[in-house]
Amino acid sequence: MRIDQVALLPTYVAAATAVLALLVDLLVPGRRGAVIGATAFGLAATAATAIGVGLGLGDAGRRTAFCFGPDQCSLVSDPAAAAVGAAFAVLALGALALSVPLLRTGEVPVGEYCFLLACSLTGAVVLGGARDLITLIVALETLTLPLYLLVGIRRGAATGASAAVTFFVVSVVSTAVALLGAGLVYTATGGLHLADIAHAGASAPELRPLLKVGMVLLLAGLAFKVAAVPAHAWAPTTYDGAPLPVAAYLSTASKLGGVVALLLVGVVAGGPVLATSGLTLAVLAVLSMTVGNLVALRQRRMVRLLAWSSVAQAGYLLAPLGALLASGGRTPDAIGLVVAATVAYALFYVVLEFAAFAAVVAARGSTDGGDITDYRGLARRSPWVAAVLVIALTGLAGLPPGLAGLFAKVAVVRALLGGDAAWLAVVVALNAVIGLAYYVRVVATLFAAPAAAPLPPDSAAPASVGAQVRVGWPVGVAVGVAAVVAVLLGFAPQGVLELAAFFR
Template identity: 80%
Template sequence: MTIDQIALLPTYVAAATAVLVLLADLVAPGRLGAVVGTTAFGMVATAGTAIGVGLGLGDAGRRTAFCVGPDQCSLVADPAAAAVGAAFAILALGAVALSLPVLRTGEVPVGEYCFLLACSLTGAVVLGGARDLITLIVALETLTLPLYLLVGIRRGATAGASAAVTFFVVSVVSTAVALLGAALVYTATGGVHLADIARADLAVPELRPLLKVGMVLLLAGLAFKVAAVPAHAWAPATYDGAPLPVAAYLSTASKLGGVVALLLVGVLAGGPVLATSGLTLAVLAVLSMTVGNLVALRQRRMVRLLAWSSVAQAGYVLAPLGALLATGGRTTEAVALAVAATVAYALFYVILEFSAFAAVVAVRGSADGGEIADYRGLARRSPWLTAVLVIALTGLAGLPPGLAGLFAKVAVVRSLLGGDAAWLAIVVAINAVIGLAYYIRVVASLFSGSAEPAAVTAATTATTAGAPATPPAPATTTTTVTAPAIAAVMAPGAAPVRAGWPVAAAVGVAAVLAVLVGLAPQGVLELAAFFTP
């Protein structure tokens, strides 16, 4: 077995970050600056190392580790793996910046929080280079396991504990399904390396149905990570119960990890049963975008709307890959177009979704996402945050000025038409129109008038401990209301929004990326070419 230590360098740096965070918390307990500074430095170093390894590959184009044969390696360092590692490190760094308001309040233990985030990053870095089923599933679970604790880490938050349990139970079931699928694939092909599975010569015809069932189960289990139907019910409760920065990281990193895993399994390992894999992904895509959009129409809470929107977005991500594989990937051009559309849409979604959550964090601080009605009149209180939310939401809807989302929708439809999947392109177009309804409703509320004082008075009166319902008091009467009740109803309030500079920087960078990436779509397509086998 050969091991190239350079190929493992980004993983070493990510793991070392987690260890250094523990040491920093031990040496300076409760010192927010020391722990957060160590975490941020480690994540920057991880991104830089991943990029450096990717750029330093030279003519060979890749480095390998844990190899038992020429193309039987468990871990590969290539430009695609470097891009994935750097993307996850940047996402984790953004999550740290968004977390500062909630960390300052003391609701979340800073040492444990940063350590779990670094552990999740370690799994994500390994995922990009995984080339066998065991490494892939272990890396994906290492990415996900710390998130169970991060969702429920806030002290005294029963909603967070409930959300963490929901997330854990559904995840365990999905992982069991994926492991069963992997076991059946190994039984049918005799190999766990993706290259071995792709070129498996099934001399025994009776093994082909076993391989098909295994591939369906494996893809269905991995679909949990992208919150695709039927493994989607965890997303709304989990996003809404988690601290907002955790929800921002979970909704983007988990989705990106799931897309990477599905690409590796569906494209690199799906050779013998491409049509079965494609049909599975196409069905998941149709169900996800339809269910997600229809349920999102009825949402009143901001984070739950973003969660159901992410279910629908999972359908758009899976559609090109499903259409390609269902037709057997007949040409190299078709493969390149479908993979490029999938990667491009995933990248645009991550940028736009993180922008939306970053703006929500800047508005709400350490509170939850609140009701959509709480954002009424935000355009007058904070025009720049309103601009970020508008860019993010219209981009997710596929409208300007969110050019990234507009290009992503066009790329998906074009790939479907090029892959002779016109019926799926029509489904995507219909669901995109349905999605406009709730995105535009939220954008319109940002520019509408604030809530009436009477509504605030009624709500605050209802929150007083054990107070029976009473008619409104005359204008001359003074009513005593507790400060927490006022904060609960008035948040984000009529006062101008004031976000700390790390949050403001994260919001600004995400918004700029959402616009600039949409202006340079060709670069995204070239990046996607790294994922083409």
């Protein structure tokens, strides 16, 4: 068995970052800046390494490790894996930047926080290259496991603890379902590598029902990671109870990981039962969009609104894959199209969602998102932050000026129409209309006159109402970069669509 160490290089750097964070915390105790700086350096290095490995692949196109045959490799490093790894590293870096105000409060142990974040990143980097079921699930769990702790990391915050428990229990149940599915798939095909599963289907027709059931359970379990209905109920509680940077990481990096896993299992491994995985994903998509959008209409808290909207966005993410259901969607060209649409939408979504969370952190600090009414008059108090929030929310709604969201929705609908699944395109369009209602309502709130503080004079005025929150330059940089990237993607969506073509 040959192991190409270069393919593993990003993973090594990410793991080393985790160790580095712990070591720095140990060697220079009490110096938060040093720990954060070292971690940030490590995360940046991970991104750089992933990009470097991706660029250095040369003509061969990929590097492999842990191979049992020409296709039976547990880990590959191809341009898609490199891009995914770099994206994860950048998101982790952004989450770290948003965490700076949180870490300064002293409510959170800095070394542990940075260590857990880097650990989660390590799992994510492996995930992009995973090509067998065990590596895939282990990588995904490595990505998720540190998040249980991060969600509840604030000392003395009861909501954080309850959020962590909800997250943990639902995750465990979902993983159990996914593992059951993986076991059935293994039983039916006798293979763990995605290539083996993909090619085993034709040999044993009597085992096909088993393979189908396994695939359904596997996908339904993995749907937890993208917070798709029915495995979604954890998201609002967890997002709202977790520190805002962790919620941002959950709704971007963790969701991106789920999309990658679903693509690998549903499309790459699901070759023989594409109709089954297509229908599963279509059902997940329709349920997520509808439930997410409808419940989001009734939300009063900002982070819960973002959580429900991210449930709905999971539906948009999975919708193109639903086209696999139709026979016209199962030709190689159509598969390439729907996969590219999914990846493109995922990238647009991640940038816009991160920008939204970053703006919330900039407006409110990194502990609590507050009620939507607290954002009245934000456009007057902090016009730049409000502008970023407007770009992010309108983009998520699919409206200009954040054209990224518009292009993403167009990409999804085009893929569906091209893949012969017009009914799903109609559902997407209807849901986009419902989504407009609550996104626009929040945007309108930003420009409304601030509430005439009805507080009695003796009560301690909460810092939320009308107060300018000082958050420091890292948050500012994160907000700025996210906004610039969102606008650039809006004006040059072709870059993302080309990047998405790697995944065909």
